[in-house]
Amino acid sequence: MTASKLYIVGLGPGPAAMRTPQAEAALEAADDLVGYGPYLARLPERAGQRRHASDNREELDRARLALDLAAQGRTVAVCSGGDAGVFAMAAAVFEAVEQGEPHWRTLEIEVVAGVSAMFAAAARLGAPLGGDFCAISLSDNLKPWEVVLRRLRAAADAGFVIALYNPLSRARAWQLGATFEALREVLPRETAVAFCAAIGRPDEAIAITDLENADPALADMRTLVLIGAAMTRAIPRPDGRPWLYTPRSVAERA
Amino acid sequence: MTASKLYIVGLGPGPAAMRTPQAEAALEAADDLVGYGPYLARLPERAGQRRHASDNREELDRARLALDLAAQGRTVAVCSGGDAGVFAMAAAVFEAVEQGEPHWRTLEIEVVAGVSAMFAAAARLGAPLGGDFCAISLSDNLKPWEVVLRRLRAAADAGFVIALYNPLSRARAWQLGATFEALREVLPRETAVAFCAAIGRPDEAIAITDLENADPALADMRTLVLIGAAMTRAIPRPDGRPWLYTPRSVAERA
Numbered sequence: 001m002t003a004s005k006l007y008i009v010g011l012g013p014g015p016a017a018m019r020t021p022q023a024e025a026a027l028e029a030a031d032d033l034v035g036y037g038p039y040l041a042r043l044p045e046r047a048g049q050r051r052h053a054s055d056n057r058e059e060l061d062r063a064r065l066a067l068d069l070a071a072q073g074r075t076v077a078v079c080s081g082g083d084a085g086v087f088a089m090a091a092a093v094f095e096a097v098e099q100g101e102p103h104w105r106t107l108e109i110e111v112v113a114g115v116s117a118m119f120a121a122a123a124r125l126g127a128p129l130g131g132d133f134c135a136i137s138l139s140d141n142l143k144p145w146e147v148v149l150r151r152l153r154a155a156a157d158a159g160f161v162i163a164l165y166n167p168l169s170r171a172r173a174w175q176l177g178a179t180f181e182a183l184r185e186v187l188p189r190e191t192a193v194a195f196c197a198a199i200g201r202p203d204e205a206i207a208i209t210d211l212e213n214a215d216p217a218l219a220d221m222r223t224l225v226l227i228g229a230a231m232t233r234a235i236p237r238p239d240g241r242p243w244l245y246t247p248r249s250v251a252e253r254a
Numbered sequence: 255m256t257a258s259k260l261y262i263v264g265l266g267p268g269p270a271a272m273r274t275p276q277a278e279a280a281l282e283a284a285d286d287l288v289g290y291g292p293y294l295a296r297l298p299e300r301a302g303q304r305r306h307a308s309d310n311r312e313e314l315d316r317a318r319l320a321l322d323l324a325a326q327g328r329t330v331a332v333c334s335g336g337d338a339g340v341f342a343m344a345a346a347v348f349e350a351v352e353q354g355e356p357h358w359r360t361l362e363i364e365v366v367a368g369v370s371a372m373f374a375a376a377a378r379l380g381a382p383l384g385g386d387f388c389a390i391s392l393s394d395n396l397k398p399w400e401v402v403l404r405r406l407r408a409a410a411d412a413g414f415v416i417a418l419y420n421p422l423s424r425a426r427a428w429q430l431g432a433t434f435e436a437l438r439e440v441l442p443r444e445t446a447v448a449f450c451a452a453i454g455r456p457d458e459a460i461a462i463t464d465l466e467n468a469d470p471a472l473a474d475m476r477t478l479v480l481i482g483a484a485m486t487r488a489i490p491r492p493d494g495r496p497w498l499y500t501p502r503s504v505a506e507r508a
Contacts, residue, residue: 091384130345
C-alpha cells in the first residue's frame with residue numbers, strides 16, 4: 001500500500017490553462033476526489049478514481065470525509081475553486097483537523113496553491129490591485145454583519161482596494177446593497193466598481209461601473225466584486241472596455 | 255507580420271510546476287522577454303527570443319521598453335514573479351500606458367494571472383488566510399510611511415490577516431521593526447507571525463514565531479511576512495512545523 005496523502009487543491013478559476021501542473025499532478029495521484037459538485041464536473045474522469053460531490057454549504061462534512069478517507073490509507077484530493085486558501089476548503093480542512101481525531105494530525109497534508117478568482121478578475125480588468133488591497137467575504141453565516149461592516153469601512157477609509165467574495169447567496173440578498181451604501185459614506189461616488197463572473201470561462205461576464213451606480217442586481221453567487229480605492233482610475237481605450245488600474249504610488253496625505 | 259501583443263505574465267513563485275499553461279504559452283509566443291534579471295534567469299532559453307533584463311527598481315522604464323517593442327510589432331512578455339497584478343509589473347505597465355504615447359492604448363495587452371507569493375506561502379503554512387485578509391507593501395519609496403502605518407493599524411484593528419510584501423530592501427532596514435512595534439499596540443503579543451522565503455524553491459525557508467518575538471532580522475528582500483489575526487491559531491503536529499490556520503467563523507464582537 002502506498003502512503004496516503006491529503007491534497008487540498010486550488011483548481012484556479014476554471015479553464016485547465018489556468019491550473020498549475022502541480023495541481024494537475026495532485027488530481028492525477030488521487031484515489032478520491034472530494035469537492036463541490038460543479039467543480040468536480042469540470043475535471044476529466046479517470047479510471048479507478050472515485051468522486052464524492054457535495055453541496056457547497058457542507059464544507060466541514062466534506063473536510064471530515066476527506067480526512068477519514070486519507071486516514072484509511074487513500075490518496076485524496078479536496079478540490080477548491082480558485083486558490084484553496086481563499087474562502088475555500090483549506091481552512092475547513094484544518095478546522096476539522098483541529099477538532100477531529102488526534103491521528104488526523106499525523107496525516108500528510110499538502111495545500112496546492114492556485115490562481116485565485118480575485119487575481120484572475122483583476123488581470124482581465126488591468127491592474128486594479130496595483131496598490132494595497134484586501135479580500136472580504138460577505139458570507140454572514142460565518143461572521144456577524146457588524147464585523148463585515150466594520151471591516152468594509154476600515155478598509156475603504158484606509159485606502160485599500162476591496163475584493164468582495166460571496167456577495168450573494170440564495171439565502172442572502174440585502175448584504176451587497178448594504179455594502180455599497182456603507183462604502184458610499186466613505187468613498188467618492190465615482191469610485192470604480194467591477195462585477196466579474198466566470199472569469200476565463202465561456203460565460204465570462206464583466207461590468208464596470210462606479211459606486212454611485214453600483215447595483216446589486218449585477219451580481220450573482222459566482223460574482224467577484226472589486227471596489228477601487230479613491231485612487232483607482234480608468235484608462236479609456238478607442239476599442240473595448242477601459243483598463244482599470246490603481247497607481248503604485250500614494251501621494252502625501254492620501 | 256503577425257499582430258503584436260503585450261503579455262504581462264505572472265510566473266508564480268518560481269518552480270515551473272507552479273506556473274500555469276497560459277503563462278507558459280505567453281512565454282513561448284513572445285519575441286521579447288522583459289523583466290527583472292533573476293526572474294528571466296529562471297526561464298529556459300528559446301532560439302530567436304530576445305531578453306531584456308533589468309534592475310528591480312526600474313519598473314516604469316521596463317514597462318515603457320515593453321510597450322515600445324510591442325508598438326514596433328513585436329510580441330512581448332513582461333515577466334513578473336508571483337501574480338503580475340500584486341505589487342508587480344501590471345500596474346507599472348498601465349501607468350506607462352496612461353502617461354505615454356496615445357497609440358499605446360490601442361495595443362493588445364493581456365495580463366496573465368499567476369500563483370501569488372502570498373498564496374504560495376499560505377499554502378505551505380496551512381490556511382492562515384482562512385478569513386478576511388489584506389496585502390500591504392512596506393515599500394516607502396512609493397507611499398509615505400504614515401500611510402503604511404495607518405493601513406497596518408486599520409487592518410489589524412479590524413481583524414484582517416496581513417500579508418506584508420517588500421519588508422526590506424538595501425535602502426530600507428527600519429520599517430519592518432516599526433511595523434511590528436505598531437502592530438504590538440493593536441494585536442495580542444501571541445499573534446502568529448510567519449516569515450516565508452523562496453517558497454517552492456530549493457532554498458525555501460519558513461520561520462514561525464509570534465508578534466512578541468518577531469525579529470526583522472528573520473526577513474530579507476525576498477521574504478513574505480504573514481501576520482495573523484488575533485483568531486489565527488496553530489495546530490501542533492507530532493512531527494514538523496505546526497499548521498497555521500484562521501477559522502472561517504468570527505464570533506460575535508470579534
